[in-house]
Structure formats: structure tokens, C-alpha cells
Amino acid sequence: MAKPEETYQCQTVNCGCLYDPDRGDRRGKIPKGTCFCDLPEEWKCPVCGAGKRVFRPIAGPGSVKEEGS
Amino acid sequence: MQSFEIKPNVHWVGAIDWNIRDFHGYSTNKGSTYNAFLVKDEKVALFDIVKKPFVSELLHNIHAVVDPGKIDYLIVNHVEMDHSGALPEIVERVKPSKIICSEMGKKALIEHYHRSDWPYQTVKSGETLSLGNKTVQFLETRMVHWPDSMFSYLAEDRLLISSDGFGQHWATSERFDDQVDHSELFSHAAKYYANILLLYSPLVQKLLGNVQKMGLEIDMIAPDHGLLWRSHVGEIINAYDEWSRQTFKNKAVVIYDTMWHSTESMAKSIARGLMQEGVIVKMFNLQFSHRSDILTEVLDARALIMGSATLNNGMLPRMADILCYMKGLKPLNKMGFAFGSYGWSGEAAKSIQEALEEMKVEIVEPCLRVKFVPTHDDLKQCVEMGRKTGKRIMAG
Numbered sequence: 232m233a234k235p236e237e238t239y240q241c242q243t244v245n246c247g248c249l250y251d252p253d254r255g256d257r258r259g260k261i262p263k264g265t266c267f268c269d270l271p272e273e274w275k276c277p278v279c280g281a282g283k284r285v286f287r288p289i290a291g292p293g294s295v296k297e298e299g300s
Numbered sequence: 301m302q303s304f305e306i307k308p309n310v311h312w313v314g315a316i317d318w319n320i321r322d323f324h325g326y327s328t329n330k331g332s333t334y335n336a337f338l339v340k341d342e343k344v345a346l347f348d349i350v351k352k353p354f355v356s357e358l359l360h361n362i363h364a365v366v367d368p369g370k371i372d373y374l375i376v377n378h379v380e381m382d383h384s385g386a387l388p389e390i391v392e393r394v395k396p397s398k399i400i401c402s403e404m405g406k407k408a409l410i411e412h413y414h415r416s417d418w419p420y421q422t423v424k425s426g427e428t429l430s431l432g433n434k435t436v437q438f439l440e441t442r443m444v445h446w447p448d449s450m451f452s453y454l455a456e457d458r459l460l461i462s463s464d465g466f467g468q469h470w471a472t473s474e475r476f477d478d479q480v481d482h483s484e485l486f487s488h489a490a491k492y493y494a495n496i497l498l499l500y501s502p503l504v505q506k507l508l509g510n511v512q513k514m515g516l517e518i519d520m521i522a523p524d525h526g527l528l529w530r531s532h533v534g535e536i537i538n539a540y541d542e543w544s545r546q547t548f549k550n551k552a553v554v555i556y557d558t559m560w561h562s563t564e565s566m567a568k569s570i571a572r573g574l575m576q577e578g579v580i581v582k583m584f585n586l587q588f589s590h591r592s593d594i595l596t597e598v599l600d601a602r603a604l605i606m607g608s609a610t611l612n613n614g615m616l617p618r619m620a621d622i623l624c625y626m627k628g629l630k631p632l633n634k635m636g637f638a639f640g641s642y643g644w645s646g647e648a649a650k651s652i653q654e655a656l657e658e659m660k661v662e663i664v665e666p667c668l669r670v671k672f673v674p675t676h677d678d679l680k681q682c683v684e685m686g687r688k689t690g691k692r693i694m695a696g
């Protein structure tokens with residue numbers, strides 16, 4: 232699994248889906264090694280369908296922990 | 301229960317579960333129903349299935365309308381097993397040409413029944429399916445309340461088949477909202493919202509907006525549990541709007557567990573103070589009250605006041621239960637404080653306060669702790685805390 236600063240989590244209530252760049256998103260046809268910022272703008276959360284902007288890194292700048300929700 | 305025509309050529313063919321009393325931790329004191337709907341058109345479609353033990357009731361009800369082998373399409377609005385448990389038997393019996401569900405529905409069905417060979421057809425929001433004279437429009441309702449959830453709308457009948465939305469756990473011989481006691485119906489609907497949907501309130505708001513935007517004219521809502529709405533459609537939609545905005549009354553819920561009645565006498569004194577200020581108070585001793593009944597009262601309360609005696613350096617386990625349950629349901633816009641009697645270490649009230657803070661409850665008073673048995677002055681202080689909180693509630 233990638234570093235927590237590079238791993239992004241969906242903030243939709245009760246979703247919590249993780250985007251791990253080391254794994255990519257097979258169903259969304261995103262190859263392994265794609266960093267979150269390089270995901271296409273129309274990419275959707277594979278669990279709940281939310282857009283990219285609903286995701287936050289799990290640590291570091293921009294994370295819920297550091298900036299609050 | 302016999303099948304029952306709810307709209308021309310649309311039949312209720314579900315099952316009534318008179319006996320269920322515990323629905324994964326939700327107390328269903330009056331049972332439930334698993335509603336399924338059969339549409340007989342040029343194509344025959346079955347919307348939603350039932351829980352596994354009720355498969356023969358479903359088949360008997362279908363038989364009364366049409367030979368089950370004549371069903372063309374199975375529509376799975378929601379994969380949870382109370383609505384899909386009988387699916388393997390039904391697929392075997394019906395041999396449908398299509399199983400229609402959302403993309404997440406297909407994934408979840410395969411993860412439940414391990415049959416990737418079934419004839420799935422996935423649909424997205426806005427897509428339609430013609431049954432001949434009737435057209436079905438699908439509306440995905442992701443995370444209301446599972447990723448797979450969707451509604452089906454029969455345009456010609458202005459009928460919204462709403463899956464778990466607008467449902468109630470209530471087993472009745474009647475099928476429609478206007479055939480039962482109105483206030484009991486709404487209390488079951490509120491309990492369902494508080495215990496199943498509360499956490500999804502922001503998404504419910506969005507969904508209500510989408511339904512309005514799509515301009516769906518609705519004159520009947522057919523949920524998968526409980527009574528169908530035909531006379532109080534506007535009222536239940538308004539109630540969902542209010543519940544999902546988490547509006548509140550001038551009401552406080554006092555929840556406690558007690559070892560030797562000391563925390564209980566504190567709770568009663570706090571309640572007395574609240575009542576003196578004109579606040580509606582609901583008291584729950586956790587020994588006698590079910591978590592899901594408590595959450596129903598939390599739904600429209602302004603204040604959450606929670607107390608426990610200290611046991612082995614922590615709170616009593618029933619308090620941990622309700623806090624864990626409540627945290628998951630994410631109530632918003634609450635104020636409150638913690639209290640409890642203790643002997644020497646006294647962690648319980650502090651731990652409750654931390655849990656309330658974690659739920660973003662506005663802490664209006666520092667936690668109130670009393671050693672062993674409260675004195676008259678201690679109880680006066682409890683009344684005072686109740687009054688102070690009551691004043692804040694009444695100030696709006």
C-alpha cells in the first residue's frame with residue numbers, strides 16, 4: 232500500500248473507499264501506479280459513485296485529521 | 301396474505317413477517333413486511349424479492365396472478381438479504397431473461413450468491429425499460445442506504461417503488477397508509493428513518509432534490525417494508541425533508557444506566573430541571589429500553605444528556621452500546637452533557653463526554669460527577685444543570 236499521504240479516502244458517509252495508487256482501480260481502468268492527482272476528472276468512486284473532490288488523503292496536507300472536516 | 305392489485309396490473313406479492321422482533325439490532329416489536337411487486341404487461345416483471353424463508357409465500361402470491369415461469373425480468377433495487385435472500389430459488393423457478401440492477405447491485409449480487417452466470421443487465425440513473433404499455437425509469441440512490449440501492453419509477457402509474465426509502469417495520473393486514481392509525485404509522489416511519497437512514501441525511505437531502513429536479517409526479521410510493529403511501533405521499537416526503545435536515549423540538553433525551561440508583565436519581569433531578577423550563581423530556585434507563593427506541597426519540601431532540609455509573613474504571617457496558625450505535629448514526633445539531641455517580645475513580649462521565657465530543661455534540665456543561673450517593677445539595681446541582689440546559693434549549 233502506498234504512503235498514507237498518497238492514499239485517498241472517499242468522504243461520503245459510510246463509504247470510506249480507499250484509492251491506493253499502488254493498486255489503481257481495475258474496474259475504472261486505472262493502471263497500477265497512477266497517483267490520485269493524475270486520475271481523470273470524470274473518475275468516480277468505485278463504491279459510491281462520488282466525484283474526485285469528495286476524496287481526501289488519509290494523512291498529511293489536506294487530510295481530515297489535519298484540517299478538520 | 302393474498303396478492304393484491306395496487307395499480308392496474310401492478311400487484312403486491314410480498315410476505316408479512318409477523319414474528320420478527322430483532323432486525324440486526326433494531327427492535328421490530330410489531331414485525332415487518334417484505335414487499336415485492338409484480339407488473340403484468342407485455343413483459344412480466346418482478347420488482348424485489350423477499351427474505352429466504354418466505355420464498356413459498358412469494359411464489360403462491362405470484363401464482364395467483366401469473367405463472368411464475370412467465371416472468372421475464374427480475375428487478376433488484378437493493379441486494380440486502382431481506383429483499384434478495386430468495387433470489388436463487390426464484391431464478392431457478394422463473395428462469396428470467398434479465399436480472400436488472402445497478403452496476404454496484406451486480407457486483408453485490410455476485411458477492412452474495414456467487415453466480416456470475418446469471419443474466420444481469422445493469423442500469424444507470426435515468427435509463428428506462430419498456431414493459432409494453434408501462435415504462436420503468438431507474439434512479440440510482442447510492443448510499444441510501446447501500447452502494448447498490450436504486451428506485452424504480454413506473455411513469456404511467458406515477459408509482460415510485462422506493463426500496464428501503466419511506467419504509468416502516470410494521471406487520472399489518474392492511475396495505476395502505478390510509479387504512480391504519482396515522483400517528484402509529486408515522487412513528488414507525490420515524491423509527492425506520494432514525495435507525496436506518498439518519499446517517500445518510502445529507503444524501504437524502506440531495507436525493508429529494510433530484511426527485512424534484514427530475515419532475516417525477518408521484519401519487520403512490522411503494523417501499524419494500526410496511527405500508528404503501530397513497531393518501532399521505534406529500535406528508536411523508538415532507539417528513540423525510542425535516543428528518544434529513546435534522547430539525548428539532550424543544551426536547552431533551554436523558555439516557556442513563558445505574559448500579560445502585562445514584563446515577564438514576566441524578567438523571568431524575570436533571571429531568572426535573574429541564575421540565576421546569578418547559579422542555580419535553582424523554583427518560584431512558586438503558587436496562588429497560590431498546591437502543592432503537594431511544595434513537596427514535598433522539599431524531600428530533602435538541603439535547604442529549606447521558607449518564608453512567610463507573611464500573612471497573614469505565615462506563616457501564618449498556619452505555620458503551622448506545623454510544624457506539626449512536627455514533628454510527630451520526631446525529632447532528634445536538635447539545636448535551638455527561639453525568640454519573642462513582643465511588644473512587646469516576647471515569648464514566650468523562651468517557652461519555654469524550655464520546656459526545658467525538659459526535660460533535662456541543663458540550664454545554666462540564667460533566668457532572670457525584671461520589672457514591674448524591675446528597676440533597678448534589679441533587680439541587682443536578683436540577684440546576686437541567687434548568688441551565690433547559691434555558692438554552694428554549695432560547696432556540
